Amino acid sequence: MPRIICVAGARPNFMKVKPVMDALEARGAEVVLVHTGQHYDAAMNDVFFADLGLRPPDRHLGTGSGTHAEQTARVMTAFEPLVDELRPDAVVVVGDVTSTLACALVSAKAGVPVAHVEAGLRSRDWGMPEEVNRVVTDRLSELLFAPSPDGVDNLRAEGYHDDQIHLAGNVMIDTLYANLDRALASDVLHRHGLVPGEYALATMHRPANVDDAGMLTGLLNALGQIARELPVVLPVHPRTATRLEEVGLPDGIRLVPPAGYLDFIALQASARLVLTDSGGVQEETTALGVPCLTMRDSTERPITITEGTNLLVGRDPERIVSTARKVLADPPPKRAPSLWDGHAGARVADAILAYLEAPVRLRPTDSRESIAA
Known part of the structure; x- marks a missing residue:
């Protein structure tokens, strides 16, 4: 079975990565949990791991804080030798924090397929560092898991292939319901x-x-x-x-x-x-x-x-x-989007494993060259 690195760097990542890890491991994949240490407050990290029932990370990079450039560089220089050592079949990144971008960039340069969970979200506000992170991470990824139909629409409008894009639902809601x-x-x-x-x-x-x-x-x-x-x-x-x-x-x-x-x-x-x-x-x-x-x-x-x-x-x-x-x-009516149903992590895991098992895969350069053109 494949070896898959799942990356978490900040507290919002923990809620997003847990359902994907659980689903991958339930299907027999070897999952290596890497905590970059972007959010490094021990007390807050410990309570989130305990609350979520998330096992301790297999590797902790301990990168800490800094400017955007400093933090990105620290995550990249710490993550690169780990990718060389583990030689994963895929790397899963979630959300839009600095660690998401840094680990996606290292993986893409190493020729390792990147799966981006929570892809396609766009604020169109370039004053938000997260907008830069999410747009660039999508560019680096072979598999794009959108939480809602607007994410799918954004990705298609930007030229991504349909076989890259998956409407998976919202993994954070998996964790909430659980x-x-x-x-x-x-x-x-x-x-x-x-x-x-x-x-x-x-x-x-x-x-x-x-x-x-x-x-x-x-x-x-x-x-x-x-x-x-x-x-x-x-x-x-x-x-x-x-x-x-x-x-x-x-x-x-x-x-x-x-x-x-x-x-x-x-x-x-x-x-x-x-x-x-x-x-x-x-x-x-x-x-x-x-x-x-x-x-x-x-x-x-x-x-x-x-x-x-x-x-x-x-x-x-x-x-x-x-x-x-x-x-x-006059409170607004209660309503929730479709596929926010507690099963997004399972859909993500199934798509990743199907991609890795396929006899012919989309080459990492195909989508990027198409978009660049």
């Missing part, structure tokens, strides 16, 4: 004195929102106005915590420690409203049927708007507050 009962059994609401349906949950971590003091102040003031109507709970992301010390916190916003995976799902599931700048939270709230306001100017997950409970509200404080009041008065 752990939902355990999450709902969490005592996190009791610990923080919260009543189901009587609080809003907020998350902020993107540099565009938290690195600029004026922008962060405006967003916090919006949350403060919403907090006059119901409490706003804000788990403190490390990036945001540093900024909060600089700009101060309006009354009514309740800071809580960073939450593990199960606790955070429980907080989302019982919230009356979620406000976020996260991509994954847009998807999870859609699956949970919880209204979500995305405090960004663009989203790479438009299906959460057209077929979910998400609204893109931008970063204007007045618009955020007015939309929040409308949603609190």
Whole structure:
């Protein structure tokens, strides 16, 4: 059976890679889990691995933080000798973080087929580092697993071959459904004195929102106005915590420690409203049927708007507050996209193994030369 490297570099990757690993191993593949160490906080990593039942990584590259260039270079220089040593039949990368791009680039240069899980998502906002990562990773990949039909449409419009593109569904929702009962059994609401349906949950971590003091102040003031109507709970992301010390916190916003995976799902599931700048939270709230306001100017997950409970509200404080009041008065209907059914990982694994077993494969250069032309 084939040897397949699965790469995880940051906490959102853990939820995405787990269903794929499980499905590949259930089918007899040898799976090597590589943690690049892009997110390197031991306490947060440990709780996510424990919550997800994810086995310890087989290899930990320990690359740590740095500028985009420094981090990309560290991941590449650490991952390249590992690929040379293990000689995998394929490398699976997930999402759109720096590690995704770096490991895809190393694999492509080594002639190893790359499978990109969560392919085809586009915000068309080149100010987002993630947009660069996801577009380039797709270019480097032989197998492209889109979570929703808009991803398939994007890939076809960019010239990818139909035999590369697979509508797999959303692997994050696999993980959510697999752990939902355990999450709902969490005592996190009791610990923080919260009543189901009587609080809003907020998350902020993107540099565009938290690195600029004026922008962060405006967003916090919006949350403060919403907090006059119901409490706003804000788990403190490390990036945001540093900024909060600089700009101060309006009354009514309740800071809580960073939450593990199960606790955070429980907080989302019982919230009356979620406000976020996260991509994954847009998807999870859609699956949970919880209204979500995305405090960004663009989203790479438009299906959460057209077929979910998400609204893109931008970063204007007045618009955020007015939309929040409308949603609190009249919540959107609950709906979830097709194939967000808990079986995306199985579809990904089946397609990867079928590709590796095929007597004639798409050569790595075929798709790239076609697109370049």
